[in-house]
Amino acid sequence: MHRTGRVAFAIAFACTLSASPAAAASNHTAVSGLGNDANPCTVAQPCRTMQMAYSNTAVGGEIDVLDPTGYGALVITHAISIEGHGWASMNATATGNAITIKAGPNDAISLHGLILDGLGIGQAGIVVNSSAPSISGTASSAISRAVELRSI
Amino acid sequence: MTSSFCITSIVNTSVSDNKGTGVSIKAGTNAGGPVTATLDRVLFKNNGVNGVTADSTGGGSIRATISDSTFNFNGAIGVSAIGGPGGAVLIALMRDVVSNHPVDAHADGSVGLATITFQSCVLSTSSNFLESVGGGNLVSVGGNLLFDGFGGFTLTESPK
Numbered sequence: 001m002h003r004t005g006r007v008a009f010a011i012a013f014a015c016t017l018s019a020s021p022a023a024a025a026s027n028h029t030a031v032s033g034l035g036n037d038a039n040p041c042t043v044a045q046p047c048r049t050m051q052m053a054y055s056n057t058a059v060g061g062e063i064d065v066l067d068p069t070g071y072g073a074l075v076i077t078h079a080i081s082i083e084g085h086g087w088a089s090m091n092a093t094a095t096g097n098a099i100t101i102k103a104g105p106n107d108a109i110s111l112h113g114l115i116l117d118g119l120g121i122g123q124a125g126i127v128v129n130s131s132a133p134s135i136s137g138t139a140s141s142a143i144s145r146a147v148e149l150r151s152i
Numbered sequence: 153m154t155s156s157f158c159i160t161s162i163v164n165t166s167v168s169d170n171k172g173t174g175v176s177i178k179a180g181t182n183a184g185g186p187v188t189a190t191l192d193r194v195l196f197k198n199n200g201v202n203g204v205t206a207d208s209t210g211g212g213s214i215r216a217t218i219s220d221s222t223f224n225f226n227g228a229i230g231v232s233a234i235g236g237p238g239g240a241v242l243i244a245l246m247r248d249v250v251s252n253h254p255v256d257a258h259a260d261g262s263v264g265l266a267t268i269t270f271q272s273c274v275l276s277t278s279s280n281f282l283e284s285v286g287g288g289n290l291v292s293v294g295g296n297l298l299f300d301g302f303g304g305f306t307l308t309e310s311p312k
Contacts, residue, residue, distance in 0.1 A: 084165070086164060092170050092172075098170070103160070106159075107159070108159045108161075109160045110163070111162045111163070111165060112161075112164055112165070113163070114162075114165045114166070116165065116170070116174075117166070117168050117169050118168070118170030118171055118172075118199070119169055120169050120171065120200075122169075122170045122172075123171055124170055124172040124173050124174065124175070124199075125167035125168075125174045125199065126174070126175045127176045128175070
């Protein structure tokens with residue numbers, strides 16, 4: 001009976017996690033070692049993992065890391081800025097990369113102040129794959145935007 | 153001309169102790185198109201394969217600028233450029249330290265244009281500083297220091 005109660009609690013907890021997060025993506029989200037992925041990823045109620053914060057961040061928005069700890073791996077598919085303050089750790093796993101970028105056309109991605117430590121077992125730190133369908137664009141415009149990004 | 157591009161900037165970041173390559177940039181993996189990457193103040197240390205690899209053999213082109221960064225004790229190559237049939241790889245290194253590798257910098261032009269330029273960089277204590285394969289370009293544009301190793305630039309140009 002006691003065991004059954006534990007199982008029921010675990011299922012209820014899992015449902016709470018999957019049903020949770022924020023309804024609409026925000027331009028500015030936050031993660032913290034004290035956060036919870038059931039939170040809406042605000043500064044007052046931060047998320048725990050970078051991937052959940054990313055999922056709650058609007059295209060072109062920013063994720064802010066509030067304190068130093070590990071925030072897991074991340075797959076990026078749209079424009080985003082991450083401010084790690086030099087203390088945000090994102091580690092690769094034995095089967096995956098710390099950050100995988102599969103960006104769309106014109107997507108601008110800024111990663112600042114991250115620690116990507118594979119601990120000797122992780123795959124790559126960052127893998128950048130251009131992956132979007134072709135659109136109009138020129139090399140010169142890409143370069144000018146890169147210069148703008150560098151000033152963050 | 154139509155193309156897609158991805159613009160990435162990595163700043164003030166440490167990439168270390170990964171089993172594979174620290175930062176791997178691949179253009180045209182799925183659909184083709186240039187990747188523009190700016191890496192500034194990044195530490196690439198003790199990664200199992202390379203510090204940075206830019207590979208355009210899948211199509212597209214890659215332009216990367218890496219400044220004020222350190223490559224140290226990566227397992228194979230500090231900075232690797234591999235040109236592809238559909239696009240060139242151009243990596244510009246400025247004020248970087250690249251040391252303690254089997255090969256500090258490698259440009260492979262066997263399939264497509266691959267160029268790495270060096271300005272005010274230090275390359276030291278490696279089996280081979282610079283390795284060119286298939287006509288890959290390793291270009292000094294001034295102010296570089298090489299010591300305790302072998303190999304040299306394929307071309308020397310004045311800063312423009």
